[in-house]
Amino acid sequence: MGAEGDASDDRDAAGLAALEVLYRFVAAVEVTPDVAVHSSDRNGIVRYWNRACHLLFGVPACDAVGRPLASLVAHPEREAEFAAVIDSVWRTGKAPLARDWCVRLPDGSERWVYSSHFPVSRGGQTRQVLCMEIDITGRKIDEQVLLHAGANFRQLFERSTDAIVLVRGREIVDVNPAALQLFRCDGNDAMVGRSLLDFSPPVQPSGEASMVRDAALAARTFSDGNQRYEWMYQSGAGESFWAEVLLTSVAVDHQHLAFAVIRDISLRKATERTLTMAAQVFENCRDAILILDSSYRVVAVNRAFSDVTGYAPEGVIGQEMPSLRAGLHEPAFHQQIRDHVDAHGHWEGEVFSARRGGEVFPVWAALTAIHDSANRITSYMAILSDITDRKQVEEQTRHLAEHDFLTDLPNRVLFLDRLQQALATARRQHTRVAVMFLDLDRFKAINDTYGHQAGDIVLKEVAARLVRCVRGVDTVSRQGGDEFVVILADIGGADQAAHVAGSVMQAVSQPMTVGQRQVTLSASIGISICPSDGDDVDTLLKHADVAMYHAKQNGRNAFQFFSPEMNAHVVERVQMENKLRQALENREFLLEYQPEIDITSGRTIGVEALIRWRHPQRGILRPDQFIPVAEACGLMLAIGEWVLREACARARAWRDQGCPVVVAVNLSSVQFTHDKLLDCVDDALASAGLAPQFLDLEITEGMIQTGDAATIATVNALRQRGVLLTVDDFGTGYSSLSTLRRYSLTKLKIDRSFVDDITRNPADAAIIPAIIAVARSLKLRVIAEGVETAEQLHFLQQHGCDEYQGHYAGMASINPDLGITRRHP
Template sequence: MARRRLARLSEVKGRFFHGARIQSIAAPRRALRRAGPTFREYEVSDFIQEQSSTPGGQDGAGHAEAELAKGPGQAALGVLSGIVTALELAPAVAVRGVDRDGIVRFWNRGSAALYGMPAERAIGQPAAALVAHGESAAEFAAAVECLWRTGQPQAARDWQVRAPDGRALWVYSSMFPVGAAGAAQQMYCMDVDITARKREESALGLVGENFRQLYDKSTDAILLIRDDRIVDVNPAAVALFRCADRERMLGQRLSDFSPLRQADGAVSAPLDAELAARAHADGNCRYDWRYLTCQGELFWAEVLLTSITYDHQYLFYAVIRDISARKQAESSLYLSAQVFDNARDAILVTDRQQRVIAINRAYTDITGFSAAEMTGSVFTVQRGDAEDPVAFHRIWAELAVSDHWQGEITGQRKNGAQYPAWLALTVIREAGGEISNYMGILSDITDRKKSEEHTRHLAEHDFLTDLPNRVLLLDRLSLALGTARRKRTMLAILFLDLDHFKNINDSMGHHVGDLLLKEVARRLIKCVRGVDTVSRQGGDEFIIILADIGGIDQAAHVAATVLQAVTQPYHIGEAELHVSTSIGVSVFPSDGDDMDSLIKNADIAMYHAKE
């Protein structure tokens, strides 16, 4: 399972960073060859931590949005951007992705440099037309067929290929599948140019008299081993192992320069003996190995151990190349893929023309749009409201200047449902400063908005009757007064008080009083229009705002309707209650032109009514 996740995520990240100056992306060949299907699981929680939102009115929403900006989405964005930089500094490795039809779907800068074909021309072409395997075509096809059939990576090996421009090349290639739900969807090949080394090896075999010159001038470390002891090393070996001189290495076992255990936990000594036996039986053996320098520093190396016969004696010569940078690139690629695919926020990546090249699983979960539907399309925010072209262009203009933009949007899912979302966009630039990609992180903030709304509702409504409380009443009255002043219309305030309500509470209990108040609230709501407001001020007092009335007669008519509704019998449990009410009315602008005056005059009128 871990291998499939690695492969699939590596595919996404490869496509994700297409166009940036990433110079090394390589498969974890050591892990595949040395540790079988087991990969170390990196905890994405180390890089993405959930951060809860703080609800509560307008201030709460602002605080929550600020926190979200610093939360999991922004954390994931920072990790991924850092990984891009790390990969850019790695050595060149040609990486290409091929689908089941043999069509190239990914072609990095290393591939463009090695095979002389830019990505824009290579993508969409048959892989066999770009990287021809000549006499080994059938063998390569069998390896590819085995990869598709088993879903397992194939053993890394040397291939002689021909580039589109006719150049003959030797590459050391790793092949592994990527996909989802256990099904391989693409094959990724990571090729390292070993043409120069092959020429050196060929020269060693064909021109014995030039062996010493090549041996001394080789850029790879070469060691001659007899009876398990090092008998000769070239200058490159002394430099690689950082020894003071060659005598420091002569007479030592090659295993003396190994740590106690390899990266997969295997004990180095018996494993080294096993590989030597394999090289003796097969003629040679290639593998990845961790060594210690003379200063005790660990480094990764690729080893070609070859068995030869000289003067009736068996010897080994080992060609060792430092691949620490490649291993670091593999680790970074695996880690970035883990972060990308396991992020809870939706992540989307486009090329410089804003065409989508990758989305993660969370994007599909949130929006409903699959990778097949999004890939290749020009990215626009799926918005539920009427899209403002000016605002949209302003976003991209701000990105071009500051490399970042974030804000709240109203998104629309594939099924048409709208949802509130927080979108953060960032720019990925090449080393020269040119834009290569855009990355977006989309967070569904529906739950946060519901929490904020619930908190706001509790703060603005009476807990018993669910009517607007005094805070919301004053807010709505302020708006209604502003409208009345602009339109030169009238509004009225009705102040109600239930007569002798305290006697009901005292004689029948507060639970009966509460039920009575709820029923009164329901009746009052039925007496007014949707634009009017019914509010409970506390106890048995209610205030009604009648907005945009035609005159005092209309206010009096509503007051009469309310009086009749409230005084109808109440059946609460087995009891029948009869309640009367007193109503005071004030009208804008004749009885006051501000909130305090209107409420005060309605209250005074109510007390006159009681008398």
């Protein structure tokens, strides 16, 4: 995880807007030249000290923060009174009235300041007291001159730039030109004879009635001699403005009057509101905020900075940022950020910071330059957002996006990236990389037999075993289903890849417990090696897949290296698949019918529908030349449905011609286990108008040898419809007599391999009578296929076989007159 300069896309518009507001608040506090702003905690320790404080009191922030305020600013002969004012803020959480204070500075000099105090709250509790002070020393001198002017009062009155209003009781008796200008009145008549209350709103912003508050202030003035306060007025034009009022009792021309010196402080009050809000934002912001001087030394930090980093303010004020001291990034990187901020005013990006205990953590940093009125950079504001949790969420999200949800192995996305990296390294270092494509043999049977939950357990166990078979630099990935791919990086050659493949096969073949059962698996593995079998991702994966396909074709439970001959075979297979799809659309399939002859009478009592493909280039193709491809690519259902419909339609046509024969149709295992088999049979019979007893469905011994409930239900449903059922290729499987007895079958078909050598091989000759005996015990008819000679037919007749078919009987498609009695020698 590294730094990302100017990566502003990671913050949304709302975040940027909040950042801008915060910047303006903090900048207002920091660069306001005539308002000294400082804050103290409950113990009177200074927590914030802006640049104006340095100018007013002569103490820089690095020396002020962390020290008691009383050691920096004294209130001669009025310390107790000042302490009481501060205590009232902590007790009530309310701001007292602003007032004048004489303060003694650390150098011993004294100044007059006008002070306003405000509570800074967080979570409903006062956390700090913020003080804003304005130097009024010069103003105090002017006021004293005015009070002691005597005979020169009128001259000062007329020439003063401050608004002065003379009041007798509550009645205005005279105003100076500055007052007329402030209240926007055209002449003395507009003010003289009226009251200052006439120029006040009924209620002050504090909520107190103006008349009540004015009476209280006037009473204190005549008792104390003078009173300073802030007041909201309305000018003759109806505009409101804030004013600072100095109300003083004075004798003029032997008359007891009061004069009010009124100064417009609307701008200052707006600044105070901004500063108060800034202090609240600064204190309550959940992100760490630092104010840095022009040399990038820390001037102030907020509470969140201490919470996030563990550093107390006094531990960092006047110092470099902790992350800079920790050296988490190169100095050149920090200089690059500074140059960018000086040029553009702002930088943000992801960097590392350090906690007090030394822990390094990621932050999103925003650094902004703060300018004065002359557009000079006076300081900087840094905002640090701890993004540890966000990074963890991002890492988890990235992990989920790049890993298989079931096995937690790298998925295809991460696998491809790893393979690209491995190939790039191999090119640079002239080494080899092997890709192993692994597929579990007959995994579907586990899902079908034990359920998908058991299948998931098996996949997770296989994944764990694969990881244990390879090195840390290798990658094991699940591509989906029961397919895994392994990257063997920097291998010595084919021998090392073969060794790993052997280890994998042995590990996979170890029995595993699934629930209460033990499951044994095997795997077929294809291997391609870079650079001999390709040097890019797609080629290596394709060739490994081709090799795995050949491993399966050659009996499974083996590994196979890629060769060009394999690829040619696969290309031919793909072409065959495409042609098969076209064959369905172009009606290129046809059926030939082989007679099934009753041995006793010699009559044709049935036909077996045999599919042929009229290939546009290769001519007529037999089933063994294209059916395996059709089964592998998922076309067998469509082809089988076409055969079923076509055969039923032909059988109906022959029946209408006076030749009522049974048509036998071979079902593939895919058709037999499909949940729409019964609907397809019903539709074919209904469409052709064929009675069910004229349809004979041939299934292999392997389809029924499991004897499970679903198979039994399917057989029973077909037999209940009246459809005949024949077990094809009988004798080549492992069906037991008890298994066969569970099914309602029609007949058994003796496989041609036993018929071929019955006249030469006594062992085969002995099997046929045994099969016939089994059929008799089950009350099933027996048909033998592949009969080609008179000797074979004679043997079958001697042992009681019921029917036969083969070249000796001929093909019905050649001689469609199925009503002709076929005589055999």
